[in-house]
Amino acid sequence: MTKNIKELEQEEEELSQAVRSSAQQIWQAGLGAFAKAQQEGGREFTRLVRDGSELQKRARSVEDATDTVARKAERSSRRASSTWGKLEQVFEERVARALATIGVPARSEMEALNHRIDELERMLAELAGEHLRQAARKKPAAKAAAKKPAAKRTAPKRGAAE
Known part of the structure; x- marks a missing residue:
């Protein structure tokens, strides 16, 4: 039931061989990828430069368009505020005339x-x-006049003349 040492050594050797073979394949795949990257790298670099240049041109055109829109929006805003000011003045004048017509001061x-x-x-x-x-x-x-004594009237005494 127990495996003998030779069988264990043989299994260990097979496992070691499989690991070496797998490592060799991984190394070769890496070298192949490196070689392919070197071959296509020049072409890929050129393609990336071209794509970057196109993107830069588009970004400039978007920036120019944004500046143009901002300038036009600013002009429109100034015109609108001027128009609103004129409209407000006309409205105030008409309200004042209407109030004057009905007699409001x-x-x-x-x-x-x-x-x-x-x-x-x-x-x-x-x-x-x-x-x-x-x-x-x-x-x-008035107080001085009130202070002067008034002449006293005396009433005749009763009983003396009787």
């Missing part, structure tokens, strides 16, 4: 009225202050 008219009201309030305050000063001057004269 303009902002400038309201500001002038507010200014006039402030001026009138100031004048009223000055007049009220003047009136209070005059009233204060009249009060001491």
Whole structure:
């Protein structure tokens, strides 16, 4: 049942031979790949350079197109903002005319009225202050007149004349 030593040695030798053969094949495959890469490497390098040049040309054309689009977008944006400004001005003018037609006062008219009201309030305050000063001057004269004793009337006594 046990294998003898010769059989084990023989199996070991076969296994070793199979490993050597496999390693030899791997080495030869590597050398073949290296040789093929050297042969095709020059052609492959040339193809890669050509592909890179084409890609660079496409990238430049995309960059140029992007710059062109950006410039046109900027011009359009400026035109649009100018157009919106004009549209806003026309709208404001029409609204102001419509409000004036129905009798709504303009902002400038309201500001002038507010200014006039402030001026009138100031004048009223000055007049009220003047009136209070005059009233204060009249009060001491009224108090002096009130201090003079009034003539006493005496009523006849009862009982003395009877």
